[in-house]
Amino acid sequence: MAAGYLDTAPVLLPTLLGSPVVTGPVVAVVGGGQLARMMTPAATALGLGLRVLVENPTTSAAQVVVDAPVGLPKDRGAVQALVEGDGERPRADVLTFEHEHVPGEVLAEVLASGVPVRPSAAALIHAQDKIAMRRRLTEIGVPCPDWAELPDAAALSRFLEDHGGEAVVKTARGGYDGKGVRVVRSTSEVVEWFAAAGIGGPALLAEAKVPFVRELAVLLARRPSGEIRTWPVVETVQADGVCSVVLAPAPDLDPAVEAAALDAATRVAEGLDVTGVLAVELFEVAGRSVGPAGEAGARVLVNELAMRPHNSGHWTLDGAVTSQFEQHLRAVLDLPLGDTTPTARWSVMANVLGAERRELTEALPEVAALDPAAKVHLYGKDVRPGRKLGHVTVCGEDLGAVRERALAAAAVVRGDSTHG
Amino acid sequence: MAAGYLDTAPVLLPTLLGSPVVTGPVVAVVGGGQLARMMTPAATALGLGLRVLVENPTTSAAQVVVDAPVGLPKDRGAVQALVEGDGERPRADVLTFEHEHVPGEVLAEVLASGVPVRPSAAALIHAQDKIAMRRRLTEIGVPCPDWAELPDAAALSRFLEDHGGEAVVKTARGGYDGKGVRVVRSTSEVVEWFAAAGIGGPALLAEAKVPFVRELAVLLARRPSGEIRTWPVVETVQADGVCSVVLAPAPDLDPAVEAAALDAATRVAEGLDVTGVLAVELFEVAGRSVGPAGEAGARVLVNELAMRPHNSGHWTLDGAVTSQFEQHLRAVLDLPLGDTTPTARWSVMANVLGAERRELTEALPEVAALDPAAKVHLYGKDVRPGRKLGHVTVCGEDLGAVRERALAAAAVVRGDSTHG
Structure with a gap:
């Protein structure tokens, strides 16, 4: 009945004798920037293989992705090898992207080889070509400038x-x-x-230059079988054309505007047959403005689209049950989508755009001391003026305080000399 | 004034021309199991280098850690190489562990070479040797059986x-x-x-076999400069001596018991000079039991210690502002510690112990459909009876419902045939 002394033997033994690990689905991603980098936690948690085509061996994603072949998005051979795998690496279950810069003919080849491409080339064209986007949105009656x-x-x-x-x-x-x-x-x-x-x-x-009240964004995910889940509408604040701050959810949002924003985004997702995460950036306009087809009452106008995780959704890493990165992986694998409920009343994300220091991790002692609840995300990128190097998210009950804290923490990460 | 056409040139150009990435602090970790695996998201977010000594190239952590040399914890050369780095890889800033099975003499050599070891060998002995632990806890007056x-x-x-x-x-x-x-x-x-x-x-x-009411655990982190942060006391439920379910916080906790548990854990952390995460598992005993020194009124007795992230703290990945994995990295680097506030009223973690299927990712469609808010964590390990293969955390307002959902989701991941 009593087991022998061997039942206290070193626990490492079974690991050493382990048979080869059976692997789960593999998601191939084109692009080695921070968006691919931030897919890694969800891929790890769900046991998914993540194979990322990186532009060079030191990119943001290459630093943290084990399976990261080097190649350019326009290189057919590199993209095809990414999905095919080899003797060591299994064929990918799906190809997706962290940016739009992949030629349609490269995607067509991947699809012809039997690996699904999500979003499809036919959908992605609308995120690659603004004329194609405007034409299509106008066709399906989505309000545009x-x-x-x-x-x-x-x-x-x-x-x-x-x-x-x-x-x-x-x-x-x-x-x-x-x-x-x-x-x-x-x-x-x-x-x-x-x-x-x-x-x-x-x-x-x-x-037309739109006299907007503010900018909003709708982030959603759609899977091939049609399920859509949407995060709350957020307000985005731009600086010099670059996203600087995101307030989630958008404060004081008129329910009619919210409904119009959600409706526009859903119509884009369905009308363009988007799969994966879709970000729709919109202008909120005052009162009874006029839409592109002359219809009265359009309160939002679509500005830009992105068919991938997007800066306006970084807050979901720390402020929602399911992050946009997990959701993108689920969506492109046609898995049931995750709950998008916020975990806090307010989340504010502040980008770190450029820095006054060369090595951002040097800021960790100061930013951690300043705000023990600030969630700091660094992208492992070389510092250049205005470059997106990281972001900070703060969650809490009071929007003003949360916003101030996020901005202060981002300033510390940047190393702004004006920060006391 | 207007920039040339080049300002619309492909965004990849700067990346291709990028200079070598300056790297942040490097944390060396001994052990390639799921605890090292789950350190990766925080290391990635904070821009830290994570270098893990794995027992073989397919361990749980090896699958997701870029810098994962193969070697055994008792191999002095392997551990020394882990911290020293080489021409390609910088020297580590600190050595830490995901298990206790590292001989003291190996650690002494690392320390002598100038790399801090956290927790220290002098602290770690109490997690390696139960007699040393009981002697020391008795000396410092921590209640034990x-x-x-x-x-x-x-x-x-x-x-x-x-x-x-x-x-x-x-x-x-x-x-x-x-x-x-x-x-x-x-x-x-x-x-x-x-x-x-x-x-x-x-x-x-x-x-002595303790007639306990239930088992509790206190998880905290302590940094070398002395700061301590504690998560709420949790209830742990064991099955066959293995942690099965964790309820965070422990429901209906008597404030006197809570205070005694926190006091015991803090005294362990300080008395043993622990750095990094410390898990103290305790028995809650009824009424006015008697402590080891005969003192009346001890309501908790320390059962076990672990000086590393611990199963009783996995809920913090999804249910607290700062996870135990992020906190461990912060603590061993002597960074200010993160906020340990829960982000939900209740979090329940259910372990996946063994499985009725060979490849757990096959459960993803069913578990995602069953509960869109269940947070599934798979460890990439081969299935064996009773083995810790993953866990599921569910957060919410109603403890009964949250517990039921966590158990149901874990059962689906296991592939239990009894699950409808």
Whole structure:
């Protein structure tokens, strides 16, 4: 009855004798930035394999992903090898992205080889090409700012005439964090963009400059079988065209505006057949503004789309039952989606954009002492002016205090000399 | 004034030209099980390097840690190489553990080489050797079950006589999850343990079998500079000597018992000079029981200690502002500790002990559909009967419902055929 002395033998023995580990589903991700990096905790918890195509061996994600082959998103061979695996590594169950910069023909090859691509190339085009996006949103009746394609400078002149002499000119492709976007009052301000477009550069479009009250974002996830789950509508605050602060949920949100925002985002998700996380950035406009089709009463206008985890959803890592990163993995694997309920009354996320120090971890003693509840996320990136290097989220009951604390903690991480 | 077309150039360019990434502090960890695995999200968020000595290249932690050299904890060369690094990898800033099975002489060498060891070998001995632990706790007046060293069978006979014919006999070293522990009424039941002790096997001790009301655990962290932060006292439920369920906080906890538990744990942390996370498992006893020194009124008795993240603290990953894994990293680096406030009224963690299926990720569709708010953590381990393969945490307002949901989700992960 009594077991022998061996039942007290070192516990390591079974591990040493262990048979090969059976592995779960493998998600292949194109792009080695912080968005792929922040997918790792959820992949680890759910026992998923995460295989990330990184631009170089020291990128943000490469530092923390075991299976991180090096290659460029436009390299068909690299992307195909990412999903195929080899003798050591199993074939991926799905291919997804942490940015939009993957050519459609590369995705078509992956799909032809039998690995699902989520979001699909047909959906992703709307996050890659702003003209395709505006056309499609207009078709499905999603409220947008007034807009026009700009085949030439004359088209911009006409658009300026029709819109009070001011317009937002964008490159259809290649824009990012305020790049490829310019507010102009004259065609001469984008003359080199027209020249570039004439020799194969990105096409241009104009959008009416919207007199918005504030910017909102709706984050949701949709799985191939159609289930959608949405996080609360948030307010985003931009600085120089880059997301700086996110307030979750958006304070003092008019229920009609909230409903309009959720409706627009859901229609985008379904109308464009998006799978994975979708971020819809919107302008909240005052009173009874006029939508693109002339309809009265549109209170939100869609500004931008992203079909991947998005900066407006970083707060979910610390302030929601299911983070956007876990949800993206669940969605692209067609798993039932997670609960999106916030775990705190308010969450405020503040980006760390550039820094006054070279090594951000040097800030840890000070920021940890300043605010024991501040959740600090560093991306392992080299410091450059304005670059997204990390973020801080603070959760709590009082919005003003939470916001102040998040900003103070982010300032400490940056090493701002103005911070006392 | 207007920037050129290049300001819309591919965003990958800066990454490709990036200079080498400056790295933050490096924490070296001995042991490649799930406790090291679950340190990865916090290390990633804080930008810390995590270097883990794994027993083989497919262990739980090896699957998700980029820097995971293979070696055994008792191998001086392997442990020394872990902290020293090489041309590619910087020297570690601190050495810590995910289990207690590291010989003191190995740790002494690391310390002599200038790398701090936290907890220190002098503290860790109390988590390695139950006789050393009982001696020290008795010295500093921490309430324990009555106990005695057992140099021979006669000593056990005397102990049985003095304690109603029943005793818990333990091996001083090598015990784990109910192994090395036996409830006996006769010396014959552990005769082979005495024989083993006589030829160099672990020494033995006897403890009075405590008629406890329930088991509690206090989890705290202490940093070298002395700061201590404690999570709420939890109730632990054991099955066959293994932690099965944790209720956080412990329901209906008498404030006097709570105070006694916190006091005992704090005295252990300070008296043994523990750094890092400390788990103190206690028996809650009814009414006015008698402590080891004969003092009346002791309502808790210390059962076991662990100086590392512990199963009783897994709920903190999903139910507290700062998880035990983040806190352990902060503590061993002597960073200010994080807020330990729960983020939900109740958190219940249920272990997945063994399984009826070979590949646990196959349960993800069913468990995700059953409970969208269940937080599933799989450890990437081969299935064996009774083995800790994962856990599920559910948070919420109603304890009964939360407990039921956690158990149901864990049963689905296990693949219990009884589950409907």
